Amino acid sequence: MTILEPVSEVDVEVTVNGRSHRHRVAARLLLSDYIRDTVGLTGTHLGCEHGYCGACTVIVDGDAVRSCLMLTVQADGAEIRTVEDLAPEGASSLSPMQQSFHDNHALQCGFCTAGILMTLESVDPTDWSEPERIIELLSGNLCRCTGYQNIVAAVAQAWNSEGDV
Amino acid sequence: MKPAPFDYCRPATVVEAVEALGSAESGRVLAGGQSLIPAMNFRLTDVSLLVDIGHVTDLPGVDTEVAGVTVGATATQSRVLNDDDAARVVPGLRAALRHVGHLQIRNRGTVCGSIAHADPAAELPALAVAAGAVIGITGPDGHRTVAASDFFLGPFWTALSDAEVVTEVHFPAAPVGSVTSVDEISRRAGDFAVAGLVAVIEVGDGAVRSARLVGFGVGGAPARLASAEAAMAGWAPDHPDRRLMEAAVEDTADAFDDIHATAWYRREAVATLLVRAARRALANGETS
Numbered sequence: 510m511t512i513l514e515p516v517s518e519v520d521v522e523v524t525v526n527g528r529s530h531r532h533r534v535a536a537r538l539l540l541s542d543y544i545r546d547t548v549g550l551t552g553t554h555l556g557c558e559h560g561y562c563g564a565c566t567v568i569v570d571g572d573a574v575r576s577c578l579m580l581t582v583q584a585d586g587a588e589i590r591t592v593e594d595l596a597p598e599g600a601s602s603l604s605p606m607q608q609s610f611h612d613n614h615a616l617q618c619g620f621c622t623a624g625i626l627m628t629l630e631s632v633d634p635t636d637w638s639e640p641e642r643i644i645e646l647l648s649g650n651l652c653r654c655t656g657y658q659n660i661v662a663a664v665a666q667a668w669n670s671e672g673d674v
Numbered sequence: 675m676k677p678a679p680f681d682y683c684r685p686a687t688v689v690e691a692v693e694a695l696g697s698a699e700s701g702r703v704l705a706g707g708q709s710l711i712p713a714m715n716f717r718l719t720d721v722s723l724l725v726d727i728g729h730v731t732d733l734p735g736v737d738t739e740v741a742g743v744t745v746g747a748t749a750t751q752s753r754v755l756n757d758d759d760a761a762r763v764v765p766g767l768r769a770a771l772r773h774v775g776h777l778q779i780r781n782r783g784t785v786c787g788s789i790a791h792a793d794p795a796a797e798l799p800a801l802a803v804a805a806g807a808v809i810g811i812t813g814p815d816g817h818r819t820v821a822a823s824d825f826f827l828g829p830f831w832t833a834l835s836d837a838e839v840v841t842e843v844h845f846p847a848a849p850v851g852s853v854t855s856v857d858e859i860s861r862r863a864g865d866f867a868v869a870g871l872v873a874v875i876e877v878g879d880g881a882v883r884s885a886r887l888v889g890f891g892v893g894g895a896p897a898r899l900a901s902a903e904a905a906m907a908g909w910a911p912d913h914p915d916r917r918l919m920e921a922a923v924e925d926t927a928d929a930f931d932d933i934h935a936t937a938w939y940r941r942e943a944v945a946t947l948l949v950r951a952a953r954r955a956l957a958n959g960e961t962s
Contacts, residue, residue, distance in 0.1 A: 539711075572782075577715070
């Protein structure tokens with residue numbers, strides 16, 4: 510919807526994990542803060558808030574994006590998925606990738622994990638399952654605990670490629 | 675790390691966007707926002723009105739013809755990176771975009787936005803100069819075009835005036851038989867380059883015929899390396915590397931020191947990348 514007169518607040522309508530939300534938000538509200546504070550889904554973590562760490566990665570209309578580098582008003586009309594969508598409340602099991610992270614000890618503190626899972630969820634594994642491609646894919650998400658070896662192993666196992674890289 | 679308050683508008687046409695920019699005290703264009711929003715989060719930039727061109731309908735997409743590729747202002751880096759036609763006509767686009775940010779950044783960031791932003795360490799401005807791109811600009815007085823070589827004036831400084839929008843960038847087709855490479859030295863994958871080089875090299879009979887060379891991360895604005903281009907013409911693998919390296923060092927006199935590298939290191943790095951590019955072009959050129 511076109512907005513020609515400058516405004517400081519905007520009405521937005523977004524779908525988050527299949528549920529639609531309408532809010533009037535400040536133009537300056539970051540999507541990351543909207544997801545956490547307005548919608549109340551705190552699985553999305555905020556690390557650096559300037560696009561460096563990737564902890565806040567969510568999926569917007571199918572693409573992995575940094576939610577701290579997107580304004581809520583830019584997501585108007587979009588379909589957003591967050592980590593809460595991978596194993597919804599009441600689900601009896603984790604998603605296969607989450608289970609593989611668990612099995613491979615691919616997280617320690619877990620702060621970066623939501624962003625990594627959403628990056629992985631956004632891509633077609635057939636394009637990314639080679640070990641070198643997995644490493645390239647993970648380069649946009651910082652992890653300070655694991656040294657990445659176990660994350661790569663978890664991804665490789667979940668996508669049925671060779672685990673030893 | 676939150677942006678300060680600002681006003682926002684969302685025009686549907688380029689003309690409306692230009693009018694909005696003209697009416698603002700300090701208006702900025704928001705396309706992908708992958709450089710602008712971090713700058714706003716850091717409060718490094720003062721914005722009174724953000725003009726979101728994400729819903730503007732009269733902009734080109736990614737149009738590939740025999741003569742070249744035209745990329746509209748809202749086309750994301752991911753979209754151009756994954757466009758096989760564009761990569762065939764202008765191989766430098768894919769070669770450069772592989773180095774830009776990460777997947778998540780490229781999914782939002784735009785090609786035109788990177789060019790308008792004019793970060794001296796960015797790949798796309800250097801590619802624009804090396805490829806002889808033409809920047810399409812719309813402002814209060816209508817549409818005009820500026821050659822990339824005249825567009826970049828210094829760090830984050832371009833020929834764009836306050837009420838103007840980069841609407842499209844046209845990259846001419848790479849010369850037949852040329853090899854384009856974009857190579858850089860950076861501290862981590864996806865980081866801005868400590869030093870980098872875009873090279874469009876034409877080869878024949880086992881030697882370089884001509885080269886268009888642009889360094890990035892070394893000086894204020896991307897510019898062609900004139901001495902290195904002269905030194906590379908006629909160069910063959912059995913010629914000494916030294917000729918190329920000395921020319922590259924000569925061309926990068928405005929290299930700077932910072933926490934990541936000294937000016938000397940940057941000049942040496944460009945010289946090394948230059949030799950690599952020449953050898954790779956000759957190896958690939960012979961087989962293609």
